[in-house]
Amino acid sequence: MPELARQQYSNRYQQYTYPQQTYNHTNRRAYNNAHTVHIKHKANQKKIERNYLIHRIISVGVVALLGFSVLPYGFNKVTKFMLNPTPYKNVKTDYQQLLFPTSNYLANHWFLGERSLEGAEVKKPQMTTLSEGNELTGLENQLNNLAAMYPSIHPSVYVWDYETGGYVDINANEIFPTASIIKLPVLVQLFRSIEKNQLTIYDEMPLTEYYRTEGSGSLQFKAANSKYSIDTLARMMITESDNSATNMIMAKLGSMTDVNSGIREWGLKHTYVHTWLPDLGGTNHSTARDMAQILYNIDNPQFLSTSSREKIFDYMGHVHNNRLIAAGLPAGATFLHKTGDIGKMLGDAGIVYAPNGKKYIVVIFANRPHNSPLGKEFIVKASEIIYNNMVN
Numbered sequence: 001m002p003e004l005a006r007q008q009y010s011n012r013y014q015q016y017t018y019p020q021q022t023y024n025h026t027n028r029r030a031y032n033n034a035h036t037v038h039i040k041h042k043a044n045q046k047k048i049e050r051n052y053l054i055h056r057i058i059s060v061g062v063v064a065l066l067g068f069s070v071l072p073y074g075f076n077k078v079t080k081f082m083l084n085p086t087p088y089k090n091v092k093t094d095y096q097q098l099l100f101p102t103s104n105y106l107a108n109h110w111f112l113g114e115r116s117l118e119g120a121e122v123k124k125p126q127m128t129t130l131s132e133g134n135e136l137t138g139l140e141n142q143l144n145n146l147a148a149m150y151p152s153i154h155p156s157v158y159v160w161d162y163e164t165g166g167y168v169d170i171n172a173n174e175i176f177p178t179a180s181i182i183k184l185p186v187l188v189q190l191f192r193s194i195e196k197n198q199l200t201i202y203d204e205m206p207l208t209e210y211y212r213t214e215g216s217g218s219l220q221f222k223a224a225n226s227k228y229s230i231d232t233l234a235r236m237m238i239t240e241s242d243n244s245a246t247n248m249i250m251a252k253l254g255s256m257t258d259v260n261s262g263i264r265e266w267g268l269k270h271t272y273v274h275t276w277l278p279d280l281g282g283t284n285h286s287t288a289r290d291m292a293q294i295l296y297n298i299d300n301p302q303f304l305s306t307s308s309r310e311k312i313f314d315y316m317g318h319v320h321n322n323r324l325i326a327a328g329l330p331a332g333a334t335f336l337h338k339t340g341d342i343g344k345m346l347g348d349a350g351i352v353y354a355p356n357g358k359k360y361i362v363v364i365f366a367n368r369p370h371n372s373p374l375g376k377e378f379i380v381k382a383s384e385i386i387y388n389n390m391v392n
Contacts, residue, residue, distance in 0.1 A: 125267020217242025328383025
């Protein structure tokens, strides 16, 4: 082929093949991209199908589990009267527990085979109610006149005569903070528990940091883990008004819950232990009438034994604080009592024994400006007036 013709042919060949090569290369890249996307799509599709299969298996398993556990019970209930009854006739289902599975540990009452929660109100209070005679209006007027001289003091006074039942009631049903006077119901519940053989007066408890607390009493300064008998702790709780000892005793009884449960059973509606000692906020509360009823029943042989009464009165006869009601009594008078003192309330509650044999209960609470000495002054003067009227 002549050279010129060869060159022309070659040029013509390149003209027709080069675009074809470019076209094939572009298509190949697009094809590869599409193929890659297709592969990823198939992989995702397989993953979705695999997850769906797993979910189906789990669902079937759950349904099967429920079926195996529920269906036999239902089948048995439906067919046992139609076909063959169970051979285990003595085995019965407690349907109450199926419906109320927590009743075993929430129930506090059992009647005719049924568990239930018994309310706070009791049908027959364990304490004997004070039998009130005539209201001593003359004495009440004198105390009201005294209170008028202390306008910053809001008092609550209850007095009860053992011989006649004569009484004084000045705001006696009004709820007041009790401060350390709340230790009286704690003490009574302690001896009620001792009489039920739940513990003994000789049991010992170690003083741990959990119980150590500030405020009144010397126990807070004693060595850690030193041991004390219940008798010693009870004596310190009353004579020194020891807060650490009180907390230890309440813990031994079963916390504040046990004390409050006992108070409800006694029939008292307004006395409540709300917090551990010291109760600087005044959340533990009672009324003068409730405290008088506790004092009366300490001497009630239907409520406490003679040995318990003797121990309690021994503690109450050696209270260190003699600056309130005791300070208004003459020489020769005996006072068994418990005091309470926080910033906003000052109080005293006890039984007075006069030299001539006269015996009466007296409870005085005084809400006051924070730590005001007028509270103490009012209580001492009220004590003098009460004694002169009750004894002389």
